[in-house]
Amino acid sequence: MTAPISELPAHPSRARSLARALGAPLVGGIMGLSIGAILVLLAGANVGEVYWAMLRGAFGGQRQITETFLKATPLLIVGLGLTVAFRARVWNIGGEGQFFMGALFGSVIALSFPNLPQPLLLMMMLMAAAIGGMLWALLAAYMKVRWNVNVIISTLMLNYIALFFVLYMARGPLQDPGGYLPESAQFVAAARMPHLFGTRIHLGVLLAFLLVPFVYVLLWSTPLGFRLRAVGSRASVARYAGINVERAILFVMGFSGALIGLAGIIEVSSLHTRLKGDISGGYGFTGILVALLGRMNPVGVAVASILFAALIIGAESMHVVSGLPDALADAIQAIIVLSVLAVDALVRRRQNR
Amino acid sequence: MTTTSPPIVQMRGIVKRFPGALANAGVDFDLLPGEIHALLGENGAGKTTLMNILYGLYMPDEGELRLYGQPVAFSSARDAIAHGLGMVHQHFMLVQTLTVSDNIILGQRSPRSPLLEDTKKVHQRLHALSERYGLAIDPAAELWKLSVGEQQRVEILKALYRGADILILDEPTAVLAPQEVDELLEILHRLTEEGKSIVFISHKLDEVLKTSDRITVLRDGKVVATVKPADVDKQMLARMMVGRDVLLTVAKGVAKPAEPRLRVIDLWANSDRNLPALRGINLEVRSGEILGIAGVAGNGQSELEEVIAGLRRETSGRVQICGQEATHSTPRQIGQMGLAHIPSDRYRMGLLPDFTVAENMFLQRIGDPPFTRRGFLNWNMIRSKAQELISAYNVRGATGDTTAGSLSGGNAQKMILARELTRNPKVLLAAQPTRGLDVSAVAYVHEQLVKQRDGGVAILLISTELDEILALSDRIAVLYEGEVVGVIDAANADINEIGLLMAGSKHMEHSEATA
Numbered sequence: 026m027t028a029p030i031s032e033l034p035a036h037p038s039r040a041r042s043l044a045r046a047l048g049a050p051l052v053g054g055i056m057g058l059s060i061g062a063i064l065v066l067l068a069g070a071n072v073g074e075v076y077w078a079m080l081r082g083a084f085g086g087q088r089q090i091t092e093t094f095l096k097a098t099p100l101l102i103v104g105l106g107l108t109v110a111f112r113a114r115v116w117n118i119g120g121e122g123q124f125f126m127g128a129l130f131g132s133v134i135a136l137s138f139p140n141l142p143q144p145l146l147l148m149m150m151l152m153a154a155a156i157g158g159m160l161w162a163l164l165a166a167y168m169k170v171r172w173n174v175n176v177i178i179s180t181l182m183l184n185y186i187a188l189f190f191v192l193y194m195a196r197g198p199l200q201d202p203g204g205y206l207p208e209s210a211q212f213v214a215a216a217r218m219p220h221l222f223g224t225r226i227h228l229g230v231l232l233a234f235l236l237v238p239f240v241y242v243l244l245w246s247t248p249l250g251f252r253l254r255a256v257g258s259r260a261s262v263a264r265y266a267g268i269n270v271e272r273a274i275l276f277v278m279g280f281s282g283a284l285i286g287l288a289g290i291i292e293v294s295s296l297h298t299r300l301k302g303d304i305s306g307g308y309g310f311t312g313i314l315v316a317l318l319g320r321m322n323p324v325g326v327a328v329a330s331i332l333f334a335a336l337i338i339g340a341e342s343m344h345v346v347s348g349l350p351d352a353l354a355d356a357i358q359a360i361i362v363l364s365v366l367a368v369d370a371l372v373r374r375r376q377n378r
Numbered sequence: 379m380t381t382t383s384p385p386i387v388q389m390r391g392i393v394k395r396f397p398g399a400l401a402n403a404g405v406d407f408d409l410l411p412g413e414i415h416a417l418l419g420e421n422g423a424g425k426t427t428l429m430n431i432l433y434g435l436y437m438p439d440e441g442e443l444r445l446y447g448q449p450v451a452f453s454s455a456r457d458a459i460a461h462g463l464g465m466v467h468q469h470f471m472l473v474q475t476l477t478v479s480d481n482i483i484l485g486q487r488s489p490r491s492p493l494l495e496d497t498k499k500v501h502q503r504l505h506a507l508s509e510r511y512g513l514a515i516d517p518a519a520e521l522w523k524l525s526v527g528e529q530q531r532v533e534i535l536k537a538l539y540r541g542a543d544i545l546i547l548d549e550p551t552a553v554l555a556p557q558e559v560d561e562l563l564e565i566l567h568r569l570t571e572e573g574k575s576i577v578f579i580s581h582k583l584d585e586v587l588k589t590s591d592r593i594t595v596l597r598d599g600k601v602v603a604t605v606k607p608a609d610v611d612k613q614m615l616a617r618m619m620v621g622r623d624v625l626l627t628v629a630k631g632v633a634k635p636a637e638p639r640l641r642v643i644d645l646w647a648n649s650d651r652n653l654p655a656l657r658g659i660n661l662e663v664r665s666g667e668i669l670g671i672a673g674v675a676g677n678g679q680s681e682l683e684e685v686i687a688g689l690r691r692e693t694s695g696r697v698q699i700c701g702q703e704a705t706h707s708t709p710r711q712i713g714q715m716g717l718a719h720i721p722s723d724r725y726r727m728g729l730l731p732d733f734t735v736a737e738n739m740f741l742q743r744i745g746d747p748p749f750t751r752r753g754f755l756n757w758n759m760i761r762s763k764a765q766e767l768i769s770a771y772n773v774r775g776a777t778g779d780t781t782a783g784s785l786s787g788g789n790a791q792k793m794i795l796a797r798e799l800t801r802n803p804k805v806l807l808a809a810q811p812t813r814g815l816d817v818s819a820v821a822y823v824h825e826q827l828v829k830q831r832d833g834g835v836a837i838l839l840i841s842t843e844l845d846e847i848l849a850l851s852d853r854i855a856v857l858y859e860g861e862v863v864g865v866i867d868a869a870n871a872d873i874n875e876i877g878l879l880m881a882g883s884k885h886m887e888h889s890e891a892t893a
């Protein structure tokens with residue numbers, strides 16, 4: 026059978042949701058920047074200059090673009106992991122904890138086998154990190170399936186346990202024998218993400234962007250993805266249709282935990298090169314915003330992660346150039362998030378009338 | 379009514395387009411003060427859409443709306459409520475864990491304080507309203523303790539409390555037992571006597587003819603005619619709705635039952651409230667026969683349905699499908715044993731509203747070939763097969779890519795029917811299969827069920843519509859308080875006897891529904 030080539034993508038509702046996934050962040054972003062402009066004016070600065078500094082800081086040259094992509098990497102991976110969970114309407118707020126556990130598991134490998142050849146060592150680190158994040162997330166999933174414990178609460182609590190456990194490990198069993206700070210020894214060169222194309226772009230960045238089509242295909246082109254989305258759409262109907270809802274919850278939590286764990290070790294091995302307490306910078310939480318702003322569509326999530334990274338990087342350079350406080354950049358970020366969500370809600374209301 | 383008082387609602391040339399559907403194509407509609415105005419039409423004719431426009435939920439693309447002669451444009455339902463409109467939707471909008479009065483003041487602005495209403499005053503007002511219109515609702519009752527009929531009256535009370543003079547009821551009788559229907563119609567007359575005006579959507583021609591002052595028939599988004607009940611009869615109304623003659627009864631030959639396919643043995647199960655809802659049910663359905671379960675709603679029908687489908691755990695007893703033990707099986711395993719299931723609750727079980735019609739068509743089979751090949755969904759196949767079913771079962775207003783939630787109620791049911799019947803079932807569990815369907819769709823579904831029966835399928839029909847049970851069943855089992863209180867051969871069924879059994883005032887000695 027020869028399939029006719031249609032102009033439409035195989036599944037138009039996906040195309041529609043894609044357009045929305047891209048459209049809302051753009052329109053909302055512009056709106057947010059306009060409102061932010063008022064704040065800049067109130068702060069007594071020149072709007073054009075400030076935004077120009079931000080834009081240049083984020084995209085002004087190869088070095089800036091590289092920085093933005095490096096920043097986007099953990100956000101993207103976490104956002105993708107959460108997307109899968111959120112699609113099944115499992116509210117994993119435990120990204121932060123899974124990030125730490127991934128970093129911990131991966132670091133243990135990095136510190137224990139410094140003499141392995143690099144490809145093998147990296148592979149083992151990534152695997153261990155995925156397992157660490159997965160186990161941490163599965164703990165919450167198991168409590169949900171077994172005792173119906175609210176996932177939001179359990180994952181949130183597990184965040185604190187993970188953070189303090191990593192702190193303990195970094196100042197106890199894993200502490201650098203030759204140092205005084207609460208941090209592990211530095212990873213050997215073989216345990217760091219190799220750089221690509223002679224830039225600071227590393228293997229982890231590539232991996233993150235390869236995950237975009239992977240998650241997309243998983244959600245929309247496999248029966249498994251269909252089942253997960255069905256559970257998210259209405260669990261009672263999914264059950265009627267013979268879908269094992271409990272198994273779906275376990276899967277999405279394990280999957281999102283694994284991805285987020287990967288983000289943890291990638292960040293540690295590329296940037297910090299040692300395990301310590303301040304490796305995250307809130308990626309587990311910012312990732313929630315990235316997933317929601319990207320409308321839980323992998324392509325949208327990629328756009329949102331770059332947007333977010335650009336804001337963070339751009340804000341730093343705005344701070345340097347104009348001397349405006351960091352807090353202003355944070356405020357502008359928050360305004361943009363709210364505008365995008367508002368525009369999206371508005372668009373949908375329009376469509377339904 | 380001979381003196382024509384000016385209409386309080388005038389809708390002129392209303393047009394409403396949806397992507398892929400012209401729901402209203404220039405509708406004129408008048409509501410006179412104090413009348414009950416029935417709105418009739420096939421599934422997807424545009425009745426709900428028209429009323430949603432009147433209630434401010436949708437904006438018309440064209441046309442004019444006048445209230446008491448004044449042009450109005452509602453920007454929201456809140457706006458419409460402020461103008462004295464009230465609507466009871468096809469699906470109730472109530473919070474099960476709250477009391478009646480909390481449900482009613484929910485989302486209301488209180489003049490007294492921003493947060494708290496004076497509950498005592500609210501209770502008093504609700505009591506007074508309930509008395510005045512004979513609603514018999516206790517404002518302090520928790521919602522989940524109320525029957526469907528009572529919850530519906532809570533919706534009416536809510537509208538009245540908010541000062542509604544114009545009430546819209548969208549298929550209010552679809553979910554009611556016959557006796558509850560009579561009570562509701564009584565209440566509607568009470569309301570009009572007190573000066574309220576009512577729009578009443580229904581697919582049941584008998585009650586429309588009995589209750590309404592005028593009837594407007596819609597077809598394909600256009601008004602066919604507005605008539606008085608005295609000038610028409612059921613056959614005429616059906617023809618106006620459909621545009622051709624409709625057979626209102628099914629042609630059905632004699633059943634040729636063969637081997638037993640569904641066996642229910644001494645089945646006990648609890649309800650959601652953990653009270654015994656099934657108390658020792660024995661049933662046997664054979665290949666090539668329809669066993670109808672008659673009974674007033676709430677006597678164990680939904681529990682029986684759910685246990686057989688694997689969605690509820692029995693407390694004791696067994697279920698066998700085609701000789702296999704199905705008692706502790708998952709819905710998926712039960713499906714593989716040959717059971718297809720048309721669920722009574724379309725929105726809680728039957729479909730995913732934000733998924734496309736194509737996705738919904740193959741809900742259970744999407745992971746099997748040919749819909750999945752080498753691990754990947756084959757969207758072209760899914761869509762083209764879905765398109766075939768959409769045409770074969772005449773699901774109106776749908777392409778494979780429309781979301782199931784935007785289908786009209788009746789067309790959503792046709793989609794589910796198409797899905798379940800094409801699974802080539804050995805046993806068909808059909809629960810309220812024609813709820814919310816128009817006359818021709820009912821006839822169509824009945825025809826399909828008889829065809830399945832003649833093809834050797836064993837059908838367990840659970841319906842609270844006695845007419846439907848009588849029209850389709852080969853044998854009838856009457857369910858009362860979780861027990862089968864009688865089994866009757868449909869050939870010599872006596873309606874009075876069934877009525878007595880349903881009311882629980884009679885018990886047959888031999889009450890096993892096994893042949």
Ligand SMILES: Nc1ncnc2c1ncn2[C@@H]1O[C@H](COP(=O)(O)OP(=O)(O)OP(=O)(O)O)[C@@H](O)[C@H]1O
Pocket residue numbers: 396397399400401419420421422423424425426427428774775776784785786787788789814816
């Ligand atoms: N939100 C929506 N989006 C897209 N199409 C819609 C939407 N709502 C209704 N439609 C379409 O408009 C048409 C009229 O639907 P409507 O719900 O008004 O029918 P109805 O007369 O109430 O039918 P029923 O008796 O089955 O309830 C149908 O073809 C339906 O598919």
Ligand SMILES: [Mg+2]
Pocket residue numbers: 425426427468548786787
């Ligand atoms: Mg309707």
